[in-house]
Amino acid sequence: MTALPKTGAAWAEVAERMRQMAGGDVKWRDGKAAVYVFNAGPEIEQVQKEAYALFASENGLGPAAFPSLRQMEAEVVGFGLSLLHGPEGAVGNMTSGGTDSILMAVKAARDFARQDRGLTGPLNLVLPRSAHPAFDKACAVMEIEVRRTPLAGLLADPDAIEAACDDRTIMIVGSAPCFPYGLIDPIAALGELAQRKALWLHVDACVGGYIAPFVRMNGAPVPAFDFEVPGVSSMSADLHKYGYCAKGASTVFFRSEALRRRMIFEVGDWPASKMVTPTLAGTRPGGAIAAAWAVMNVLGEEGYRAKHGEVTAAREAIEAGVRSQGWRVLGEPLLGITAFTREDLNPFAVLKKLFERGWVTSAVTEPRGLHLMLSPVHLAVADRYLEDLAWASDAARADGGKPAEARYGG
Numbered sequence: 001m002t003a004l005p006k007t008g009a010a011w012a013e014v015a016e017r018m019r020q021m022a023g024g025d026v027k028w029r030d031g032k033a034a035v036y037v038f039n040a041g042p043e044i045e046q047v048q049k050e051a052y053a054l055f056a057s058e059n060g061l062g063p064a065a066f067p068s069l070r071q072m073e074a075e076v077v078g079f080g081l082s083l084l085h086g087p088e089g090a091v092g093n094m095t096s097g098g099t100d101s102i103l104m105a106v107k108a109a110r111d112f113a114r115q116d117r118g119l120t121g122p123l124n125l126v127l128p129r130s131a132h133p134a135f136d137k138a139c140a141v142m143e144i145e146v147r148r149t150p151l152a153g154l155l156a157d158p159d160a161i162e163a164a165c166d167d168r169t170i171m172i173v174g175s176a177p178c179f180p181y182g183l184i185d186p187i188a189a190l191g192e193l194a195q196r197k198a199l200w201l202h203v204d205a206c207v208g209g210y211i212a213p214f215v216r217m218n219g220a221p222v223p224a225f226d227f228e229v230p231g232v233s234s235m236s237a238d239l240h241k242y243g244y245c246a247k248g249a250s251t252v253f254f255r256s257e258a259l260r261r262r263m264i265f266e267v268g269d270w271p272a273s274k275m276v277t278p279t280l281a282g283t284r285p286g287g288a289i290a291a292a293w294a295v296m297n298v299l300g301e302e303g304y305r306a307k308h309g310e311v312t313a314a315r316e317a318i319e320a321g322v323r324s325q326g327w328r329v330l331g332e333p334l335l336g337i338t339a340f341t342r343e344d345l346n347p348f349a350v351l352k353k354l355f356e357r358g359w360v361t362s363a364v365t366e367p368r369g370l371h372l373m374l375s376p377v378h379l380a381v382a383d384r385y386l387e388d389l390a391w392a393s394d395a396a397r398a399d400g401g402k403p404a405e406a407r408y409g410g
């Protein structure tokens with residue numbers, strides 16, 4: 001256990017110690033991380049940091065005290081809804097991240113089920129096997145049963161989802177895209193199911209929300225995945241992923257205020273004034289709101305199209321390269337995630353070898369494969385990655401392909 005220093009040190013000295021600590025971290029500015037960090041280049045990093053610093057002490061919990069933050073949040077929500085075909089009356093909030101957005105959407109759906117549909121007793125949530133564990137976390141917190149359904153061709157299977165639903169189902173889920181494969185689930189078919197059975201469909205666009213609209217503008221055949229699909233009730237879309245905003249920023253959207261109001265939490269029964277919070281957080285860091293607003297204004301539609309064009313080019317170059325080395329790309333990714341497999345090698349052993357060369361990337365397990373979540377910076381290092389992948393594959397083969405554990409987070 002480290003005790004608090006008795007005497008404080010000079011900031012310059014503390015900063016230097018921090019820089020030294022960071023010396024052992026993945027060299028993400030050089031493009032060595034294809035997970036955890038979304039790197040749109042040094043100019044955007046500077047905007048994030050300076051905008052964050054301008055509002056680092058302000059608190060979004062108090063919109064009356066900080067109308068600046070209230071306006072910035074409202075505008076960021078507007079940017080998101082306009083990109084995601086939010087209909088008249090659609091609403092949303094900024095949250096601290098994808099897990100927060102998902103947890104709050106599940107809370108809204110649960111309270112809607114209890115208060116508007118009159119459901120009592122145990123409840124369940126039905127989601128495809130590829131949906132993010134944030135849903136499991138939300139269900140664990142709220143004691144909701146999780147029903148994961150098998151995939152069909154790596155995508156959510158609407159028939160399997162329908163079969164798993166009953167009259168205690170509070171939500172069904174589709175991902176746009178899912179994290180493991182980067183593929184967009186058949187949201188239109190899920191929307192049709194949701195409408196036919198009066199189910200709450202949440203689209204988890206934490207990864208895709210701020211890339212898919214621009215990739216579509218750039219000409220890719222991105223299928224309908226957002227509020228354009230009439231059966232979609234709520235969506236999560238992370239600003240701190242492909243929105244290239246500072247960490248601690250996501251958006252959660254609802255088709256109408258009647259759905260959103262079940263997210264909002266109010267407590268009046270304590271010895272201070274009534275507390276009303278829209279999201280999980282109490283204190284809401286002003287810096288995260290301000291940095292998101294700033295990055296979005298600096299990039300604009302054209303800036304995002306250009307950055308995401310680079311992601312697409314990086315993905316296509318890497319996919320062509322890995323195929324030529326004997327890997328098989330899983331499905332047909334359209335956005336920034338790609339995963340690839342091969343049977344004649346242990347991909348986890350290759351992953352471990354790549355780590356020796358400084359690459360921090362992740363893995364899929366069904367089937368075993370390598371996983372990349374690409375940023376604009378990767379366009380410049382795609383060739384280097386492919387060279388190191390060829391080396392790592394040979395090295396893993398020479399080692400006899402000893403297995404390594406694949407892990408995301410923790």
Ligand SMILES: Cc1ncc(COP(=O)(O)O)c(C=O)c1O
Nearest residue numbers: 097098099132134178179206207
């Ligand atoms: C599809 C998807 N949903 C939700 C999340 C959770 O987001 P966060 O890590 O910001 O809580 C992630 C994170 O990678 C994700 O890939």
